[in-house]
Amino acid sequence: MILQNKPKLTVVGAGPGDADLITLKAIKALQNADVVLYDALVNSELLMYASQAEQIFVGKRKGCYSYQQEQINELIVQRAQTKGHVVRLKGGDPFIFGRGAEEMEYAAQYGIETAMVPGISSSLAVPAYQNVPLTKRGSSESFWVITGTTKSHKISNDVALAAKSTATVVILMGMSKLPQIVSLFKAEGKHELPVAIIQNGTTPEEKIGVGTVDTIETVVAENGLSNPAIIVLGEVVRHRETLQKVYAEAKQTTTSI
Template sequence: MGPSHGKVYLIGAGPGAADLITVRGANLLAKADVVLYDALVTAEMLDLCPQALKISVGKRSGQRSAAQEHINEQLVECAAKYALVVRLKGGDPMLFGRADEELNALESADIDYEIVPGITTALAAAASVRQPLTKRGIARSVALFTSSTAPGESTDTRIPECDTLVQYMGGREAMLTAQRMLAANFPGDLPVIIIENCSRPDECSKALSLNELSQGLPASTGPVLVMMGEAMRARPKSGT
């Protein structure tokens, strides 16, 4: 690390609720000089760093966002000006967070950094709807995937070979996944749970089948996660 550089922390903000960030992440936010945050980071989360300069860097699917190259440049520039720089990412930095590009930029500039993990939305969603992603004798493997790609790349149409499938950035992409799964002979009654705005006050969820998912989803106002597989079948209720 160059002597004039500060340290950059890539911190996972978790799925949305401010109290689902890790203690380490919250402590660092409270000390940060500057915070570069994603569009999905809530105002309540930013209340944890009132002392910091806050820079929005977009990064929400379907909306205008700062180019990743520009974000990389901002990180390097901030590290030259401030002692403690936070890059605050929704969920976990190492899952669908483009961390690789940002780490490469920091390493190329010889800037010290640390990664603070966060709760990824799949785990928060499973907890919220009380449906384990794995179940003894039913599901022993989980795939977290997205069909979204970088600009100029073709959509990834592969279906992961796992018992439970969790598709991030759902919506139209999830409908197309369901259609491909039906074409590949997945059962039409395969259980599906969709969850929107996970862990936030306006969270909502719905159980449906693969057939129903293939017909599309209503327009969403926030991030959508889609969980598919026998592990999502409603659990029998114990007698009272």
């Protein structure tokens, strides 16, 4: 059998959820794909760009895996060798807690050409969609992006370190560890530090809860917030409320003229 495309793996970032946040380079990769392996957090609208390709769901939902990581690695190699160009479509950016690097390394061991197309990370885009800047002059000079749950299913030690800093802290995959996260920030005396939790960011199902380190657990319970969600801790969260006030004042001024 002669392959239309030579064996190749392209790991592609699908962005945080809004289909319009896909890059042109990612679309071109999908259009050239023979096989697409896609995750649960990928917007299904993006699959239309690969309508001629075999499409295989390899993600997980509510802790249930359709494929284990080892099986995904094997599937990438098998499809690349038998069909040609495999696109591994992953939510957000594949190099930010996405295991894209691992999959590329595995494919390369079998002599398969690899490429990577960056995606817009949820750690940046989801707060931005809610008017929360991760840096702001006078409020935050840097930001941390941390996984809330490590490979050993424990809270990352970096959360404790981040709690000591003045940086904005963005925690992915951390909802199950929220009580521990809150405790670490309270231990640093940051009871009144603003916190935003954004679920299903950049999608029509988006929900947000805003509070402080002291109140955020109550806010989560009252709003029914759960995964997939990101946690943002920092003074920059106040910008959202400030902007809303500026809009309201501007609207009132315009109306009175």
